[in-house]
Amino acid sequence: VTLAASAGFCFGVKRAIEMAYAEIEKNNGAPLYSYGSLIHNKEVTKDLDAKGLHIIESLDGIDEGTVVIRSHGVGKFLYDALAEKGMRMVDGTCPFVKKIHTIVNEAWNQGKSIIIAGDGKHPEVQGINGWCGNTAIILESPEEAKAAVLDTEKDYAVVVQTTFRQSKFDDMLAILREKGLKMEISQTICSATEKRQKEAMELSQNVDKMIVIGDKKSSNTQKLVEICKKNCENTVHIETICDLVLKTFKKDDRIGITAGASTPPAIIKEVVVTMSEIENVNVEEVSFEQMLEDSLVTLHTGDVVKGTVIQVVGEEVSVNLGFKSDGVIPRGEFSRDTTVVPSQVV
Structure with a gap:
């Protein structure tokens, strides 16, 4: 790992x-x-x-x-x-974002038009646009840069979302230069973002499976997923350990883990520890306790299993799954129909 x-x-x-x-x-x-x-x-x-x-x-x-x-x-x-x-x-x-606000506001006050390379729906880009009276031209891709109708007589100030991919921004700049624009370009991609993306690219090229941890709404996490999938088809995106289907991993897998800029250390640690426990099991040194554990059913997120009802107490159903502990199903999780009484049907 x-x-x-x-x-x-x-x-x-x-x-x-x-x-x-x-x-x-x-x-x-x-x-x-x-x-x-x-x-x-x-x-x-x-x-x-x-x-x-x-x-x-x-x-x-x-x-x-x-x-x-x-x-x-x-x-x-x-x-x-x-x-x-x-x-x-x-x-x-973020101080890096604050710097972009200053660049945009000063350029706008000087009469320049603003171009932002980034996702127009992202709060960072919306905030940047708010420092030039929401007049910025927002371009998210080389295709949009190519299709944009821009005035060669105007002066433009170009900035870029801090979490944007450098290679995509370079492609967009090449297209804008071909249009013959007068541009003052500020390279405002965060150095930490660039470093994280480079590490993700290198790591995903040398592992069997890749785990990217981060919120589904996180822009920089989505870009990490995109980068990793290009190099490792077995890339999964999870928000917490609960999203990880452990049975898809094997003891001899080489596993890479990265995480978005908004992922807390505790969530990362939980994933790393869990994956390391899978990695570190040594078959030759299995104790009697471990063999007993192995004889029991192993359950994973997403499994559909059969069990035997062993008792119903206070409208809670206890089920023997062959696991090291019994499953307990409270009435609220027993059925979508709130009128169903567990003790009357099992």
Whole structure:
């Protein structure tokens, strides 16, 4: 099992998370909000919400409290709105993203048109666009760059989403140069992103199976999956260990693991430890206890199994599966029909 060196939290995400937990710790009961998801990871945002940091998508009806700005950043409008309301703000914007805001805003104030290479639906790109009055031309692919109708008489400032693939951006720049545009290009892909993608490419070329850990909505995780699948057809994308179907892995598999920038260390560690336990079983040194364990049924996520009902107590059904412990099915999980009473049908 090989874990990519740069897997997991990047500097910007780690900084935003630390700022959020610091605010929670010192909060005295005043309203505390995150403008949009602080990072793209459901497990983290769920924990933050449970501790009192609630996600909002607008300031409508909110006039007091503290707002933590997400790591992906926001447009200038929010800073102005918070100042107008006199609300406190904690800026968790990634410094690399903040730099793009400055570049775009200065270029726009100089009368230049803005081109952003990136995903127009991604909050980072939407935030960047908010620093030029939402007037940017957003291009996501070489095909879009080729189809774009642009004015050769204008001056353009070109920036790129921090998690964008460098090779794709290079292809797009080549197309834009062919159009004869006057461009000032800022290479704003995050160096940590570039390093993570390079490691993923190299690792996926030298393993039998590749695991990419990260939220399904995470842009940088999706790009890691895309890169790994090109080199290793046995690439799986999971959010947590619960998504991993362990029976697809064998003891002699060479397994590579990487993770998106918003994946917490605890989730990565759980996957690495689980895979390492599969790897480290030595058949020649199996104890009696291990042989007893092996004689029992092994269950994996996604298995459909038969069991024998051994008792029904308090509308909970206990089932013998031949596993080391019995299965317990509460009434709420027994049937989609809420009127069904387990003790009357088993």
